[in-house]
Structure formats: structure tokens, C-alpha cells
Amino acid sequence: xxxxxxxxxxxxxxxxxxxxxxxxxxxxxxxxxxxxxxxxxxxxxxxxxxxxxxxxxxxxxxxxxxxxxxxxxxxxxxxxxxxxxxxxxxxxxxxxxxxxxxxxxxxxxxxxxxxxxxxxxxxxxxxxxxxxxxxxxxxxxxxxxxxxxxxxxxxxxxxxxxxxxxxxxxxxxxxxxxxxxxxxxxxxxxxxxxxxxxxxxxxxxxxxxxxxxxxxxxxxxxxxxxxxxxxxxxxxxxxxxxxxxxxxxxxxxxxxxxxxxxxxxxxxxxxxxxxxxxxxxxxxxxxxxxxxxxxxxxxxxxxxxxxxxxxxxxxxxxxxxxxxxxxxxxxxxxxxxxxxxxxxxxxxxxxxxxxxxxxxxxxxxxxxxxxxxxxxxxxxxxxxxxxxxxxxxxxxxxxxxxxxxxxxxxxxxxxxxxxxxxxxxxxxxxxxxxxxxxxxxxxxxxxxxxxxxxxxxxxxxxxxxxxxxxxxxxxxxxxxxxxxxxxxxxxxxxxxxxxxxxxxxxxxxxxxxxxxxxxxxxxxxxxxxxxxxxxxxxxxxxxxxxxxxxxxxxxxxxxxxxxxxxxxxxxxxxxxxxxxxxxxxxxxxxxxxxxxxxxxxxxxxxxxxxxxxxxxxxxxxxxxxxxxxxxxxxxxxxxxxxxxxxxxxxxxxxxxxxxxxxxxxxxxxxxxxxxxxxxxxxxxxxxxxxxxxxxxxxxxxxxxxxxxxxxxxxxxxxxxxxxxxxxxxxxxxxxxxxxxxxxxxxxxxxxxxxxxxxxxxxxxxxxxxxxxxxxxxxxxxxxxxxxxxxxxxxxxxxxxxxxxxxxxxxxxxxxxxxxxxxxxxxxxxxxxxxxxxxxxxxxxxxxxxxxxxxxxxxxxx
DNA sequence: GTCCTGGAATAAGAT
DNA sequence: AGATCTTATTCCAGG
Numbered sequence: 051x052x053x054x055x056x057x058x059x060x061x062x063x064x065x066x067x068x069x070x071x072x073x074x075x076x077x078x079x080x081x082x083x084x085x086x087x088x089x090x091x092x093x094x095x096x097x098x099x100x101x102x103x104x105x106x107x108x109x110x111x112x113x114x115x116x117x118x119x120x121x122x123x124x125x126x127x128x129x130x131x132x133x134x135x136x137x138x139x140x141x142x143x144x145x146x147x148x149x150x151x152x153x154x155x156x157x158x159x160x161x162x163x164x165x166x167x168x169x170x171x172x173x174x175x176x177x178x179x180x181x182x183x184x185x186x187x188x189x190x191x192x193x194x195x196x197x198x199x200x201x202x203x204x205x206x207x208x209x210x211x212x213x214x215x216x217x218x219x220x221x222x223x224x225x226x227x228x229x230x231x232x233x234x235x236x237x238x239x240x241x242x243x244x245x246x247x248x249x250x251x252x253x254x255x256x257x258x259x260x261x262x263x264x265x266x267x268x269x270x271x272x273x274x275x276x277x278x279x280x281x282x283x284x285x286x287x288x289x290x291x292x293x294x295x296x297x298x299x300x301x302x303x304x305x306x307x308x309x310x311x312x313x314x315x316x317x318x319x320x321x322x323x324x325x326x327x328x329x330x331x332x333x334x335x336x337x338x339x340x341x342x343x344x345x346x347x348x349x350x351x352x353x354x355x356x357x358x359x360x361x362x363x364x365x366x367x368x369x370x371x372x373x374x375x376x377x378x379x380x381x382x383x384x385x386x387x388x389x390x391x392x393x394x395x396x397x398x399x400x401x402x403x404x405x406x407x408x409x410x411x412x413x414x415x416x417x418x419x420x421x422x423x424x425x426x427x428x429x430x431x432x433x434x435x436x437x438x439x440x441x442x443x444x445x446x447x448x449x450x451x452x453x454x455x456x457x458x459x460x461x462x463x464x465x466x467x468x469x470x471x472x473x474x475x476x477x478x479x480x481x482x483x484x485x486x487x488x489x490x491x492x493x494x495x496x497x498x499x500x501x502x503x504x505x506x507x508x509x510x511x512x513x514x515x516x517x518x519x520x521x522x523x524x525x526x527x528x529x530x531x532x533x534x535x536x537x538x539x540x541x542x543x544x545x546x547x548x549x550x551x552x553x554x555x556x557x558x559x560x561x562x563x564x565x566x567x568x569x570x571x572x573x574x575x576x577x578x579x580x581x582x583x584x585x586x587x588x589x590x591x592x593x594x595x596x597x598x599x600x601x602x603x604x605x606x607x608x609x610x611x612x613x614x615x616x617x618x619x620x621x622x623x624x625x626x627x628x629x630x631x632x633x634x635x636x637x638x639x640x641x642x643x644x645x646x647x648x649x650x651x652x653x654x655x656x657x658x659x660x661x662x663x664x665x666x667x668x669x670x671x672x673x674x675x676x677x678x679x680x681x682x683x684x685x686x687x688x689x690x691x692x693x694x695x696x697x698x699x700x701x702x703x704x705x706x707x708x709x710x711x712x713x714x715x716x717x718x719x720x721x722x723x724x725x726x727x728x729x730x731x732x733x734x735x736x737x738x739x740x741x742x743x744x745x746x747x748x749x750x751x752x753x754x755x756x757x758x759x760x761x762x763x764x765x766x767x768x769x770x771x772x773x774x775x776x777x778x779x780x781x782x783x784x785x786x787x788x789x790x791x792x793x794x795x796x797x798x799x800x801x802x803x804x805x806x807x808x809x810x811x812x813x814x815x816x817x818x819x820x821x822x823x824x825x826x827x828x829x830x831x832x833x834x835x836x837x838x839x840x841x842x843x844x845x846x847x848x849x850x851x852x853x854x855x856x857x858x859x860x861x862x863x864x865x866x867x868x869x870x871x872x873x874x875x876x877x878x879x880x881x882x883x884x885x886x887x888x889x890x891x892x893x894x895x896x897x898x899x900x901x902x903x904x905x906x907x908x909x910x911x
Numbered sequence: 912g913t914c915c916t917g918g919a920a921t922a923a924g925a926t
Numbered sequence: 927a928g929a930t931c932t933t934a935t936t937c938c939a940g941g
Contacts, residue, residue: 437935925930
């Protein structure tokens with residue numbers, strides 16, 4: 051079977067896929083013996099499949115072509131969808147589960163056969179994990195490799211910001227399998243999947259490692275199979291065993307990349323054609339995630355009745371989700387999930403009625419004018435996230451017991467607001483929704499804070515009321531963290547981050563304040579990083595705080611490190627790396643073992659290798675408990691002995707400002723020094739707002755406000771993001787070419803092994819929506835491209851607004867191709883590192899150095 | 912019975 | 927290619 055299967059995938063030049071509800075299983079199986087996959091959807095979906103349809107439409111779009119696949123030589127999969135929605139109709143087909151078109155044929159061109167399948171990537175039937183296949187494919191395709199070396203922990207912090215180039219043909223088999231296996235989308239309940247599993251993975255171990263085969267053994271039992279495999283509604287699944295989890299990689303997770311017609315695309319298309327509302331319920335949410343909140347038979351996210359009252363923002367941003375919602379509720383969630391009664395009524399109109407809210411990956415300020423969103427009580431640095439296969443592991447707690455607390459200061463209105471919470475990344479790149487973790491709503495007796503779960507661009511967002519009577523303060527005792535399987539996420543098209551060792555997250559809070567001017571002010575703040583893995587939490591040292599940020603080159607000063615898992619024999623190593631990642635210097639600091647505890651280490655700053663430095667030098671240090679048990683890098687700066695205090699600009703790597711700790715205690719306590727880029731970036735919007743254009747160096751310049759250095763939140767940016775209804779985010783999409791005279795801003799971020807410049811582009815509108823405008827980042831438009839347009843166009847305001855100077859929001863360039871589905875995505879293009887040749891890199895660095903230099907000089911002056 | 916947790920077994924991956 | 931160490935996931939069991 052396996053061999054046959056592989057064969058089919060490997061050698062079949064043309065694959066015709068027709069999705070058919072009833073025949074899928076068999077059809078799919080036929081695959082094993084034949085080169086042709088014929089899956090037909092003969093039955094109109096009885097669920098909302100807009101997403102899927104959209105996806106399909108996207109894929110079926112004739113204008114889209116895999117950039118890398120030679121059409122003539124590529125294997126082709128023809129999807130004959132009966133009842134497929136035309137792309138244009140998808141959006142308005144909320145209530146049109148039935149196909150408006152029949153026999154639409156989607157022809158997907160795959161990379162040529164050779165590259166199309168990696169011998170090592172076995173079919174689902176094989177025991178080879180798709181993950182490995184996929185991962186390999188991804189890396190391979192991306193042309194990058196993860197260099198964990200750069201980080202003591204091999205951290206994810208360095209996940210490459212590379213967009214997949216598209217064809218992960220290698221993964222095709224697996225994905226195809228996966229999807230084919232769940233033609234009906236109802237991942238969680240689809241009996242088909244069970245069938246598939248049984249027949250395909252029966253040999254596999256209980257551990258699903260791959261999306262392809264990832265199924266728990268218990269799901270193999272025949273009972274899992276439901277009688278009505280095809281209808282989510284029928285989802286038999288009373289038994290939890292029913293599809294414990296399906297591959298997260300369902301179409302919903304697949305970003306649509308223009309140039310990614312790979313297996314993923316195909317699978318996505320297939321799924322789209324066959325998926326029912328269930329699947330897309332959590333379009334971005336892994337089945338399991340949905341499962342957590344579902345009762346048997348209900349395959350959906352915790353969509354409470356109140357869900358209907360999606361915030362405008364949501365509606366706007368996730369038009370698809372909003373459109374789907376009704377269906378979902380009606381079909382699957384109605385009455386199943388009730389929100390605990392709370393004083394706060396979710397049905398209450400949301401305060402932020404702005405049609406367009408900033409995408410989750412946009413960098414927003416934590417304060418503006420009188421308003422300031424602050425995390426009064428930080429969450430513990432460790433929180434073991436639960437898998438979909440596990441029960442909840444409870445709400446995130448605060449270090450001193452209790453739960454995190456967030457408060458909006460400066461808000462004097464009487465209108466309640468909504469506090470949004472989602473799980474963001476904690477690496478040294480721009481804050482963005484974490485691909486491998488999702489916020490998980492906790493309910494129960496112990497939860498005092500009402501919450502409401504929504505979905506925004508594939509990211510679950512918890513909405514919590516901020517009430518004036520509570521002083522706009524909210525106790526976050528309703529938020530847990532769900533871990534998605536790496537293999538599932540990594541298979542998502544456009545996803546460039548890797549899950550392995552990418553276990554740090556931050557809780558990101560947002561609030562949207564409607565101002566009298568009619569504008570909406572969006573503020574955001576992020577918590578300190580939290581380690582979410584069991585092992586890491588137990589073994590890896592973690593530095594939460596450091597009492598010093600800088601010290602004279604002579605060293606000798608004492609610094610107290612606060613954190614976790616410090617050991618008696620913990621070592622603290624200071625080191626310096628060159629831009630190319632080479633170690634320039636490394637030395638061990640003296641640890642005062644007598645005064646050190648598991649949560650604190652007192653060390654003596656070692657002298658810098660060069661006592662005659664004329665300018666501050668950025669170095670790093672980490673705590674080491676032994677081989678492979680190192681903390682993340684912590685930033686530190688050596689300053690010239692005779693230079694008392696300098697408000698330095700970031701180094702080439704854009705590290706945080708080097709402010710003498712003694713002069714800025716707050717900063718000194720700041721646990722994470724590596725967020726400057728975000729802040730800097732966040733500054734841009736203001737510039738744009740003010741004048742439209744901003745100098746390329748503005749980020750560097752603007753990023754240094756003292757407030758920044760003392761900001762309690764790494765992700766917090768000092769600038770205001772004033773949203774105006776008239777300037778919907780979407781406008782970025784249609785932003786006139788006349789804007790952004792200087793659309794290109796470069797910043798340097800540390801990446802594995804070296805410092806790499808990142809480019810943030812604010813291309814003209816045309817570029818934004820034009821695939822071709824994003825040469826280096828297919829993923830940019832990829833994952834969510836299909837949705838983006840809608841999203842952007844959703845704003846009630848005429849796009850004319852787009853002609854106005856770019857949005858005030860600073861669209862952060864999504865670093866994770868698959869993540870941001872925001873329309874802005876299209877506008878913001880992050881050039882992939884690989885796109886920059888060293889020469890360019892050098893040039894950029896040089897320029898920045900010069901700028902910084904001069905700035906420093908001015909500072910001194 | 913459902914949550915929460917803490918631990919740990921085990922497979923997949925990385926060295 | 928095999929051994930060994932890590933990390934990711936799944937399971938268990940107790941409160």
C-alpha cells in the first residue's frame with residue numbers, strides 16, 4: 051500500500067482529483083493503486099464553506115500560477131468540484147452552502163514530478179512523519195536552514211523569516227493524504243478520517259507525528275467512525291474519540307500563496323471543496339483547538355451565542371469568519387456553548403465599532419495621549435500549555451499567585467471597552483500571533499472574568515470586558531494556552547516558523563478606544579515572555595530580569611539575575627558575536643553561589659575584552675545549566691569607562707538602547723532587551739501620519755525614546771496608532787502610489803548566525819495587492835492573500851480613503867508568512883534575508899552604523 | 912465527572 | 927548507520 055501510494059505520488063504526472071463525499075475514501079484509496087486521484091464533490095456542502103470555497107477559488111483562480119512549477123512539466127491535479135463556489139461568490143455565499151457552480155475544474159499545476167515528491171517523504175501510510183518531510187521541504191524550498199547556533203537554546207527566536215517559496219511538493223503526499231482523509235472537513239468528526247487512519251495508518255504508532263498520519267491510536271477504533279461522516283452536523287462524534295484531532299492542516303490553515311500550488315494548495319483546494327462548516331470553524335484553529343471547547347458532535351470553537359456579536363473589527367478583518375459565523379452557530383454551535391452569565395453582556399454592542407482594526411501582527415503602541423494599556427501583574431514566566439489531546443492545564447497565572455492583571459489607564463469614559471488577548475511570539479522579531487500557540491478560554495468556578503472567544507486571522511482572540519466600574523482593570527484568569535502540534539502548523543502554507551523549540555510566547559493585550567473624533571485608537575501591550583513547554587519549564591534556565599543593562603568595559607559591577615531554574619552550578623556566559631555570527635569573545639562571569647538561588651543569580655560583570663572601547667558595545671549573555679541547557683540570550687552593553695551615560699542608539703542589530711542601568715532602573719529591570727525593532731517599527735506610523743513619508747532612518751531614530759527603554763513591554767511601542775474610520779487598514783491595500791515616497795525602511799534584526807537586515811516596505815497600493823510586488827515574500831500574500839483582499843475591502847469606508855497617506859497603523863511585516871492574514875500584509879513586504887546579498891547587507895549596515903554614530907554624537911552633545 | 916496538574920512514557924528528531 | 931541525547935506529544939494518575 052505504501053509503496054503503491056508513494057508511487058502514485060511520486061510518479062504520477064497528472065493527478066485528477068475530484069472530491070466526492072461519498073466516494074472520497076474509496077477514491078482516495080484508489081490513489082494508492084493508481085496515479086489518478088479523482089475526488090468529486092457531488093454533494094453540496096451543507097455547511098458554511100466560505101473559507102474553503104474561498105480557498106478553492108483562490109486556488110482555482112486562473113491567474114494564479116505556481117511561480118516555480120514549470121507548467122508543462124509539472125504533475126497536475128485536476129479538481130473537479132461539483133458545486134464549487136466561484137471565487138467571487140464565495141464571499142457572499144454565507145447562506146449558500148450549495149454550489150453555484152457545477153463541475154468547476156481546478157487545475158493545479160505541481161512542480162515537476164521530480165521535485166514534486168521527495169523519496170523520503172512517504173505517504174501517510176508510511177510511518178514517516180510528514181513533519182519531517184514537510185520541514186525538510188520547507189527548509190529546502192526556502193533555501194534557508196535554521197541555525198540554532200545563534201541562540202543558546204536554539205531558539206526559535208531565530209526562526210527564519212523566510213517565506214516559503216511555494217512549492218513544497220515534498221509535502222504533497224502527506225498533505226494530500228491528510229486532506230483527502232478529511233474531505234468533509236469535519237476534521238474532528240469525520241469518520242473518514244478514521245477510516246483513513248485505519249487503513250492508512252494502522253501501522254503507525256499511536257503518536258501521530260505528522261499531519262498525515264497524525265492520529266491517536268484511540269481514534270482508530272471503529273467506533274470512531276460515525277454514521278454520517280460527511281456532515282459535520284451529523285458529527286457523530288459524541289465520543290471524544292471521534293477524531294481526537296485532525297490535521298490542523300486543513301484548508302483553513304493553508305495560506306493561499308499565489309505561488310504555492312503545492313501539495314498544500316492542492317490539498318487545500320480539495321478540502322475547500324469538501325469541507326463543511328466544521329472545518330472552517332476554526333479556520334485558523336486546529337481542529338483540536340476547537341475540540342477543546344466542543345462537546346461531542348459539536349465541532350467548533352467555543353463560539354458562544356454571543357459570538358454573533360462579533361466586533362466590527364472582527365467582522366471586518368475576518369469577513370469570512372463573520373460571514374461564516376452565522377452558519378456555524380446555527381449549524382453547530384447553537385446552544386452548545388454558553389457563556390457563563392456575567393454582568394457584562396457580550397451582546398452589548400462593542401465599543402470599537404471601527405470597521406477595520408489593525409491586524410494582529412501589527413505593532414501598536416501601549417500608550418497614547420492619556421491612555422495607557424498596562425500589564426499590572428505579569429504572568430509567570432512558565433506556563434505549560436496543553437495540547438489538543440490533553441485537558442486544559444488551567445489559566446495562566448501570575449508569579450505571585452493569582453492571575454495577570456491588565457489595566458487601561460487614562461480612560462475616563464463610561465463606556466466599557468473590550469480587551470483583546472491573543473498569544474504572541476516572544477522571539478526577537480516583531481511581535482505577531484504565535485503560530486504554535488493559541489489562547490484558550492478558561493471557564494469555570496475559578497474564573498471570575500467573563501470572556502469571549504473569537505477568531506481573527508487564524509488566531510484565537512479572547513475578548514474580555516474592560517469596565518469603568520472596575521477601573522478599566524481586568525484580571526486575566528480566563529486564559530489558558532493551547533499548544534498546536536508543530537507538524538500541523540508547519541504544514542500550513544506560508545508558515546515559515548518552525549515549532550521545534552519555539553516554545554516561548556507572550557500574552558498580547560489590545561484595546562480599541564473610540565474617540566470623539568470618530569477615530570479609533572488601538573493600544574497594545576505584551577507580557578513578558580512565557581515558556582510553554584513542559585521540559586523547558588522544568589529544565590532550562592530562564593532570565594526574567596537583570597538589574598543592569600550596561601556597565602563600563604572594566605566590568606566588576608554586580609548584577610542580579612532573576613528567573614527560574616538556576617542551579618548551583620549555573621554559569622553565566624558573556625559573549626559577543628560579529629555580524630556574521632562569529633563568536634568574537636566569550637567569557638564566564640563570576641557567579642556568587644552563596645547568594646544565588648534557583649530564582650536568582652548574583653554575578654559579577656566580567657571585563658570586556660577591550661577596555662578601550664570608544665562607543666558602547668552590545669554583547670549578550672546567557673545562563674547555562676549544562677550542555678544544551680541554556681537560557682536565551684540576554685542583552686548587555688559595555689560602555690566606555692569615561693562615558694557616564696549615553697542614550698545610545700541601537701547597535702547594528704537594533705538591540706535595545708543602551709542606557710545605563712543606573713540611570714534607568716526601570717530599563718535595567720527589563721527582562722527582554724531585544725525588542726527594539728518592534729518599537730522602532732511602531733514608530734513609523736506616526737511618521738507616516740505626520741507627513742506621509744519618513745526617512746529610512748526614522749525607525750532607528752524614532753525608536754529610541756527614553757520611554758522605550760523603560761517600557762515595560764517589549765512589544766509596546768510608544769507611538770500612537772490612531773485609527774480613523776476613514777482610513778481603514780484596508781486602505782493600505784489600495785493606497786495610492788503617490789504615497790510613501792520612501793516606502794522602504796530597513797532595520798536590522800538578529801537572525802540565526804548573523805545580523806540580517808530586514809526590509810519593511812510600504813509599497814504603493816498597487817504593489818500591495820500585486821503578487822508580483824512581493825518578489826521575495828510569496829508568503830506575504832500567500833497564506834492569507836485570498837482573504838486579505840476581502841478583509842481590506844471590507845471597510846465600510848470607500849477605499850478612496852486609501853488614497854490618503856498610509857494608514858496610521860504600522861503594519862508590521864508579517865514574518866511568518868502564514869500568520870498574518872491581514873490585508874495589510876499585502877502592503878507590507880518584508881524582504882527575505884536571502885533576498886539580500888551580502889553586499890547589500892553591508893551597505894545597509896554601514897548606513898545604519900553611520901546614522902547611529904551621528905546620533906550618538908548628537909546625544910553626547 | 913470535569914478540571915487541573917505533575918510526571919513520565921515514548922516516538923520523532925537532532926547530533 | 928547506529929548510538930545517544932533532545933524535544934514533542936500523548937498518557938496516566940491523583941487532587
